Amino acid sequence: MQSFLTYRRLGQTVRKQIEQDAEKAIALTVKAQSHTQQPPPPQSRPDLVHERHQSDETLREKEEEPSPALDSPTEDVELEQVHEQIEADTEAEAERVQTRYSERTALGHALTGISPRSRTTAEGRATTQDSKVFVVGWSGDSDPFNxxxxxxxxxxxxxxxxxxxxxxxxxxxxxxxxxxxxxxxxxxxxxxxxxxxxxxxxxxxxxxxxxxxxxxxxxxxxxxxxxxxxxxxxxxxxxxxxxxxxxxxxxxxxxxxxxxxxxxxxxxxxxxxxxxxxxxxxxxxxxxxxxxxxxxxxxxxxxxxxxxxxxxxxxxxxxxxxxxxxxxxxxxxxxxTYAPLLLSWKAQHLRKVTGDDRFKAELEIMNxxxxxxxxxxxxxxxxxxxxxxxxxxxxxxxxxxxxxxxxxxxxxxxxxxxxxxxxxxxxxxxxxxxxxxxxxxxxxxxxxxxxxxxxxxxxxxxxxxxxxxxxxxxxxxxxxxxxxxxxxxxxxxxxxxxxxxxxxxxxxxxxxxxxxxxxxxxxxxxxxxxxxxxxxxxxxxxxxxxxxxxxxxxxxxxxxxxxxxxxxxxxxxxxxxxxxxxxxxxxxxxxxxxxxxxxxxxxx
CATH class of the missing domain: 1.20.1250.20 (MFS general substrate transporter like domains)
Structure with missing residues (x-):
C-alpha cells in the first residue's frame, strides 16, 4: 500500500519538477542555438513533452496524391515542384527533430538532481547509438523521497x-x-x-x-x-x-x-x-x-x-x-526504503513523461x-x-x-x-x-x-x-x-x-x-x-x-x-x-x- 502511494507521489513530483525546470531548458536551448548561429526558437514556451507531427501528415497526403501524367510539360513542372516541396518538408522535419532532441537534452541538463554522463563500455557504450545517459538522483539534500x-x-x-x-x-x-x-x-x-x-x-x-x-x-x-x-x-x-x-x-x-x-x-x-x-x-x-x-x-x-x-x-x-x-x-x-529502487521509479516516470529513454537510475544502467x-x-x-x-x-x-x-x-x-x-x-x-x-x-x-x-x-x-x-x-x-x-x-x-x-x-x-x-x-x-x-x-x-x-x-x-x-x-x-x-x-x-x-x- 505505502509503496504504491510512494510510486504515485513520485510521478506527481516529477511532472511538477519538469514544469518548474522547463524554463531552464528553454534558456539552454536558446543559448546553444545562438552559439551555432541557428535562428532562435519562438518566444512562446514549447511543449517539451508532447510533439505534434503535422508535417508527417502533410508528407503522407502528398505522397498519396495521384501521380500526374508524364506526357504534359506543364505537369512535369508541377511534378518537379512537388518533389522540391517534399524535399523542403523533409529538411524542415529533420530540423524539427533535431530541435526537439536538443530540447530534450537541455531538459536533461536542466532538471535538478540529474547528472548527465556518457556510458562506459561495460554499460553498453559500444552497442548503444547514443552514449549519453541522464543519471537520476535526489532533488537536493532535502529531497522528501530520500x-x-x-x-x-x-x-x-x-x-x-x-x-x-x-x-x-x-x-x-x-x-x-x-x-x-x-x-x-x-x-x-x-x-x-x-x-x-x-x-x-x-x-x-x-x-x-x-x-x-x-x-x-x-x-x-x-x-x-x-x-x-x-x-x-x-x-x-x-x-x-x-x-x-x-x-x-x-x-x-x-x-x-x-x-x-x-x-x-x-x-x-x-x-x-x-x-x-x-x-x-x-x-x-x-x-x-x-x-x-x-x-x-x-x-x-x-x-x-x-x-x-x-x-x-x-x-x-x-x-x-x-x-x-x-x-x-x-x-x-x-x-x-531502498534508495536505488526509489530512484528507478523516479526514472520510470521521467521516461514516461518526457519520452526520453536516456533517463536512468544507477540500478537500471547495468541491469x-x-x-x-x-x-x-x-x-x-x-x-x-x-x-x-x-x-x-x-x-x-x-x-x-x-x-x-x-x-x-x-x-x-x-x-x-x-x-x-x-x-x-x-x-x-x-x-x-x-x-x-x-x-x-x-x-x-x-x-x-x-x-x-x-x-x-x-x-x-x-x-x-x-x-x-x-x-x-x-x-x-x-x-x-x-x-x-x-x-x-x-x-x-x-x-x-x-x-x-x-x-x-x-x-x-x-x-x-x-x-x-x-x-x-x-x-x-x-x-x-x-x-x-x-x-x-x-x-x-x-x-x-x-x-x-x-x-x-x-x-x-x-x-x-x-x-x-x-x-x-x-x-x-x-x-x-x-x-x-x-x-x-x-x-x-x-x-x-x-x-x-x-x-x-x-x-x-
Missing amino acids: PQNFSRMKKARIILCVASIAFIVTFASSIDSAVLPQAAEDFGVSEVTESLATALFLVGFGVGSLYAGPLSELYGRNYVYMGTLLLFMIWIMAAALAPNIGAQVTFRFLAGVCGSPALTLAGGTVADVYNPLERTYGFPLFAISGFGGPVLGPVVGSYMGPSSLVSWRWTEWITLIIAGLVLTLVVLFQPE DSLAKKLIRNLSRPFLLVRTELIILLMTLYLTVVYIVLFTFFDGYTYIFSEVYGTSQGLTNVLFVAMFVGILSALVLVPFIYSRTKKQFQKNLEAGKPGIPPEERLWFVMLGCAPAMPISLFWMAWTDYSSISIWSPLLASVLFGYGVIGIFISAYMYIIDSYQIYAASALTFLAFVRYLVAGGMTVVGIPFYRNVGTHWTLTIMACIGLLLMPVPYALYIWGPKVRKFSKFAVNKS
Missing part, C-alpha cells in the same frame, strides 16, 4: 515494522522447543529427533540468507518482506497440519528459508533510513526484537504442551496468527539479472572470509553466542526441571529472565550515543566526515564481552538444589545482557567497516551462525544429558572466555587491520 530525510516518527514506524517481522520469525524458531515432549510422543519419535523441527528451521535461516540480498536489489525491501512473510505463513500452517515428523521438519525448514530475509535485510533497512549517528539508537531497537523473539517463544508456548485444552500444534497456530497481524501492519504502514546477482551473492561472502580477519572473528564470536542460546532451549530442562523440580510450563517461563537482561542493555544507548556524537563532531571539525568503525565496539566492551563467560560459569557452579533457584536465574539475566551487546557491536562494526560489501559480510555471518546453531540444537540434548549441566556450561564459558579479548583487540588494532584489507574502509 529515506534519510524521513521524519523521526516515520523512521520509528519503519523500524517498528521491521522489528515486528524479525520478532515473529525468530519467535517461530524456538516456540516448538516448549512442546518437545508432546510433539515427540504424538509422532512416535525421540525428543532428539523432534528437536530437528527447531534445528532445520535454523538451517533454513542460513540458506535463505543467501538469496535475500539479490531479491531486495531487484524488487526492493518492501516487496521481499511482504512476499516472503506470506510464504512463511503458508509453511507454518503446513507445519501445524503435518501428519508425520518428516512433513513437519520439511515445512519448518521451508518456513525458515522464507523467514530469513527479515533478519538479513533488516540491517540494510536501518542503514536506509538512519545516518551513521542515528544508527547508534536505531539499530538496538531492531536487535532487541531479533533476540527477544527466540527468548519469548518458549514463554508463549510454555503451557500449551501439558495443557488438556489445546494441542501442541497450537504453537504453530499462534505463530500464524501473530504473523498475520504483522503482515497487515507491514502492508498498511511500511514504505519502500544485472537475478541469476547474476545470485551468483555474485553466493560467491562473494566466501571470498571475503578468506582474507578478512574482522569478518572471521565476528562470525566465530556470534556463532558461539547462538550455539549457547539455542542449546538453552533444550538445556533449561536439565538446568531447572531436573535440579529444582520446576514443571515443563514454568521452566519455559523462566526464559523471561534472559529477556530482562536483553532489555537492560538499553541503558547503554544514551552514553554511547553521546560519545559517538562527540566523536562525529570532532571528525567533522578535522575534515573527516563519518564515525570510526571502532566506535561501534563500545556496546560489547562495556561489560557485555565478560558478561557472557561470567554468567555461564556462574550458572554452571550454582546449579544445585541446595542453592536458591534465583542464582541461575540472575546468571541468565547477565547472559542476556552480554549477548545482545555482542550482537549489536558485531553487526554495526561490520556495516561501518565494509559499507558497500557489508551485505556480503553479513550474509556469511548469518549463514554460518544459523547453520552451526541448527546442528548444535540436535546435539544439545545428549550433550547436557551425558556431560551434565556443570561441565557443559563450563565448556561453553571457556570458549566465551577465549573470545572475550576480541572486541578490545579490534578497538586497538582495528584501524591497522582495515588498512591492509582489500574491502574494508580505511577511515579512522
